[in-house]
Amino acid sequence: MKKVTITDVAKKAGVSKSTVSQYLNERYDYMGEKTKERIKSAIEDLNYSPNYLARSLKQKQTNTIGVIVANILHVFSTHVIRSIQDFCNERHFHVIVCNADDDPDKEKQFIEMLYAKQVDGMIIFPTGGNIALYKKLTNENYPIVFMDRIVPDIEIDTVLLDNKKASLIAVNNFIQNGYRKIGVISPPLIQSLTPRIERINGYKQALQLHDIPLKAEYIADTSFDKVSVHLTRMLNLKDPPGAILALNDLVLFEILAFVKTNKIRIPQDLAIIGIDDVIFASIYHPSLTTIAQPAFSMGKKAANLLLTKINNKMETGDGGIYRFEPALIIRESL
Amino acid sequence: MKKVTITDVAKKAGVSKSTVSQYLNERYDYMGEKTKERIKSAIEDLNYSPNYLARSLKQKQTNTIGVIVANILHVFSTHVIRSIQDFCNERHFHVIVCNADDDPDKEKQFIEMLYAKQVDGMIIFPTGGNIALYKKLTNENYPIVFMDRIVPDIEIDTVLLDNKKASLIAVNNFIQNGYRKIGVISPPLIQSLTPRIERINGYKQALQLHDIPLKAEYIADTSFDKVSVHLTRMLNLKDPPGAILALNDLVLFEILAFVKTNKIRIPQDLAIIGIDDVIFASIYHPSLTTIAQPAFSMGKKAANLLLTKINNKMETGDGGIYRFEPALIIRESL
DNA sequence: CTGAAAGCGCTTACAG
């Protein structure tokens, strides 16, 4: 079953390959009607489907982009990916998604693979562990957009949440509702992970603005499997927090698991706000007040920035930072 | 910023392109040590990265597969995709995911695009609306695996849940717990959507096995936005059901939303089992008894079948049906 | 209005 090529079509239609190619690319400018017809029916008869690989090789454009996500387990990643796909598919771009699993080595491999496959550009949730590689790509003007995390000293457009504001809003909301003993649980505070750092800073700043002294015992920075340990510790303090800010969806999940096994009542025993609007927030009992990231807008923005770069062959971008507004969704958990 | 090609490397190393190519493909059989070294350092000096597009064109293999999912909103789809990706990435295959959105036209477009891009094979959650196209591909021995849905009269390997059994297990569990008035809510029963049809049949069969007469009023087949309407109707029956089987995750979600707004207590007022083990099942209050699909094994199986076909250039498969066992996860919702 | 020719960046028999 050998594939039918443009040569077969040309032969069948009694014209040259060039003419068939013109036809395929809709450059009809000077093409005779009968020629068009003959090519059309030859294509149908032979059931010809052009080989985009060959075209891409020649045109140096694959109409494909790569997305390398640091960790696919976050709802945020999922939503961003979906929105990138929607945006790109409408514009006849394909997207290849890779999950780096927070591992810089994997990230490196994926970047190199995608690059070798000649994808026209990449949207990366950077692990932060491949500075040299990021630099190399920007130096040669390769289209890249970063998502969610800022990499210092690199001139790449970056789309992310106004993370500090997310925490500010959350803490303010607690305070407005009468809570002053406010704890926070964060995943490990690694310097390169912008959202965590900024959110913790926002939390601290918000307390200071309200003249509430920071308490180290109210702050936990922990891997997911140890969330319950820290909660136990906090809630057994002489003066335990009455409210907890969950720094992201996975932390929130662990907190809710803890709450369930320990029969803690929300919000009577513990008020909760989570950053990331998890899908079950509205049906949970009580429904959960959350800070939503506009993941769809953010994905769309990143895709738009990238495709614009690809189409205009502009410089890789000025390292602009595009901040998106978090949205407080008030429900019943405080 | 022109790209460096194999010709540049050859020139720099003072050998021919052929030799560089041999080197790249690790055919060192007869290659002199000094030659190897020279090529190696030339590659490093020039920062050369081979163009896989050109290689693919020549070798007629792209090391990329396509996945076309009927509807990405289901957890099941998400998990299957993740598992396909993991499996493929380990084997240095890339995957391009497309969401057909339950629209046969979109599905057709995606199939044709992916085909034109020369992906080595596809895993499809078929909408069922493109029989001619599926046939065409199998006729030319193109590697395809179907997921989740059976398309009649087509010889394509298909991986799916033992759906009937899923319902049987659920209904049996209700009965063992003393429930005999058991309702079911299903998304629209379109003939081509195997899971729904089989699950409804399983539900009916299970009742018959226990000599419980079927009641049409206990069965709702409805779009998601009308789930609450049907629930209202059912629960206002003179003899309302005391238990409800949610046929998939999205239906379950709607039921839980209804339960919340109407302050219905689970399981006292209504017992629930959902097919699909939603992520929040364990932390929900009460935690939810579900029937889990082994989505990861299923994705892996599909990927494995496909890659085997691709590597062996075997016939497109005998139309084997690979059924996976549903697993009852007992929690507290009945 | 259409065709011949060169070329995209590789790989692969084959010759020596």
Next chain:
DNA sequence: CTGAAAGCGCTTACAG
């Protein structure tokens, strides 16, 4: 042990 040549399936100036 290495190189010249042909070819993968397209596109694109350019000639006529």
